[in-house]
Amino acid sequence: MILELFQYDFFIRALIAAILASVSCGIVGTYIVSKRIVFISGGLSHASFGGIGIGYFLGLNPIITASIFAVLSALGIEYMSKKISIREDSAIAILWAFGMAIGIIFIYLTPGYAPNLMSYLFGSILTVSMIDLYMMLSLVVILVIFVSLLFNPIIYIAFDEEFAKTRKLPVSFVNYTMMVLIALTIVFNIRVVGIILVISLLTIPQTIVNMFTNRFLYILIGSIVISLAGVCCGLMASYWLNIPTGAGIIFILVVMFFVARVILIIIGREVERGKAE
Numbered sequence: 001m002i003l004e005l006f007q008y009d010f011f012i013r014a015l016i017a018a019i020l021a022s023v024s025c026g027i028v029g030t031y032i033v034s035k036r037i038v039f040i041s042g043g044l045s046h047a048s049f050g051g052i053g054i055g056y057f058l059g060l061n062p063i064i065t066a067s068i069f070a071v072l073s074a075l076g077i078e079y080m081s082k083k084i085s086i087r088e089d090s091a092i093a094i095l096w097a098f099g100m101a102i103g104i105i106f107i108y109l110t111p112g113y114a115p116n117l118m119s120y121l122f123g124s125i126l127t128v129s130m131i132d133l134y135m136m137l138s139l140v141v142i143l144v145i146f147v148s149l150l151f152n153p154i155i156y157i158a159f160d161e162e163f164a165k166t167r168k169l170p171v172s173f174v175n176y177t178m179m180v181l182i183a184l185t186i187v188f189n190i191r192v193v194g195i196i197l198v199i200s201l202l203t204i205p206q207t208i209v210n211m212f213t214n215r216f217l218y219i220l221i222g223s224i225v226i227s228l229a230g231v232c233c234g235l236m237a238s239y240w241l242n243i244p245t246g247a248g249i250i251f252i253l254v255v256m257f258f259v260a261r262v263i264l265i266i267i268g269r270e271v272e273r274g275k276a277e
Contacts, residue, residue, distance in 0.1 A: 010126055010127070011126070011239070013128050013129070013130070013133060014125045014126050014128060014235055015232070015235070016133055017125055017128045017132065017133060017136060017191070017192055018125065018192070018228065018231040018232055018235055019228060020133070020136040020137055020139075020140050021136065021189045021192045021193075021201065021227070021231060022224050022225075022227035022228035022231055023140050023143070023144075023224055024136065024139055024140050024143055024185045024188065024189065025185060025189060025201045025202050025205070025223075025227055026205065026206075026220060026221075026223040026224030026225075026227050027143045027144070027147055027220060027224070028143065028178075028181060028182050028185040028202060029041075029201070029202035029203060029205065029206045029223055029227075030206050030216065030219050030220040030223055031154065031158050031178060031182075032182065032202055032203065032206075033203060033206040033207065033210060033219070034155075034158040034159060034216060034219070035157070035158040035159075035161075038199070038202075038203050039089055039092055040074075040077065040092055040179075040182065041182065041186060041198070041199045041202045041203070042092075042096070042199045043073075043077070043092035043093070043095060043096040044070050044073055044074055044077075044092075044095075044182060044183050044186050045186045045190070045195050045196075045198045045199055046096045046099055046100050046195060047069065047070060047073040047095045047096055047098065047099030047100070048066040048067075048069055048070040048073070048099060048183070048186060048187050048190070048195065049066075049099050049100050049102075049103035049104075049120075049195055050066075050069050050073075050098065050099035050100065050101070050102030050103045050106075051065040051066030051067065051068060051069025051070060051099075051103075051187075052065065052066045052103055052107075052120050052195075053102055053103030053104065053105065053106035053107045053110075054069065054102065054103075054106050056106065056107055056110045057106040057107070057109055057110045061131075062120065063132070063135065063187060063188070063190070063191070066120075066187045066190070067183070067184055067187045067188070069099065069102075070183035070184070070186060070187045071180050071183045071184065073095045073099060073183065074179040074180055074182060074183035075176065075179060075180065076091070076095055077091045077092055077095060077179065078175055078176055078179045082172075082175075119191065119194070120190055120191070120194065120195060121194050121195050121196055122193075122194040122196060122197065122244050122246045122247065123190065123191060123192050123193040123194035123197060123198075123244070123245050123246025123249075124191060124194075124245060124246075125191065125192045125193075125231075125235060125238075125245045125246075125249075126235075126238070126239070126245060127191070128191050128192070132188075132191055135188050136188050136189070139181075139184055139185060139188050142181070143181060143185070146177065146181065150170075150174060153169045153170060153174055154174060154178070155216045156169055157169065157171055157174050157175065158216065159216075161175075185202075186198050186202070189201065192231070192245075192246070192249070193245075193246035193249055193250065194246040196246075197246045197247065197249075197250050200250045200253060200254075201227060201230075201231075201249070201250070201253070204230075204250070204253040204254065204256075204257055205222075205223035205224075205226040205227040205230065205253065206219055206223040207257065208222075208223075208226055208256060208257050208260045209222035209223050209226065211260055211261070211264050212260075212264070226253075226256060227253075229256070230249055230252045230253040230256060231249050233249075233252045234246075234248040234249030234250070234251065234252045234253075235248075235249070237251075237252065
């Protein structure tokens with residue numbers, strides 16, 4: 001039954017998208033969770049809606065305009081929080097609200113009906129195009145190269161930015177670059193799980209792995225594996241049960257989270273029992 005699905009081009013594209021999404025979200029999500037800036041992923045995902053609205057209004061590819069809008073929002077958040085003495089969560093909330101407002105206004109002003117709007121809100125991995133795949137692949141290549149070249153500085157900055165500054169590491173460069181990469185990761189994966197659910201793909205797999213280890217590299221690799229398993233299972237479930245793909249993926253990941261919690265509790269009890277004996 002599963003092998004029959006590979007005769008469909010849309011399923012092959014969806015499977016490739018699942019792999020690329022797992023790698024990009026695994027890398028970026030590990031940095032987000034380690035640095036405890038999960039709120040940023042939610043803010044940028046919703047702010048990018050402004051770019052989607054502008055894209056529809058101008059007749060351009062919404063992903064392109066959303067990428068530009070999200071990158072500018074990410075740089076704005078970093079600049080305001082570091083240079084204008086505005087709290088980071090306040091800057092995120094301002095741009096979050098601004099992006100959503102801009103998106104709604106421009107979509108309302110766009111003549112006719114925006115037929116693919118729901119796919120951007122809730123995801124539609126079964127409709128990804130080759131252009132989407134090329135963009136996701138380019139992002140993965142950039143992420144792998146950047147993280148490989150600056151792996152140790154990224155770890156220092158993620159866990160203790162002040163210590164990284166004392167070591168004369170390129171803190172500002174890494175912060176601004178990672179913000180841009182976070183924004184692009186969110187936008188390029190919108191077609192997989194949607195604006196509303198993309199934050200889950202960036203946090204749930206990493207949280208699952210983090211319950212068992214605190215090592216940055218292990219969390220990165222483990223979250224990629226868990227993301228891939230969750231996305232593939234959600235993809236199968238959406239195809240067989242005819243349910244929204246994004247919601248199916250997140251449901252599977254949440255189930256995996258609770259299973260991991262149960263396993264952790266059982267392991268903890270076994271360890272306590274062994275100590276008692």
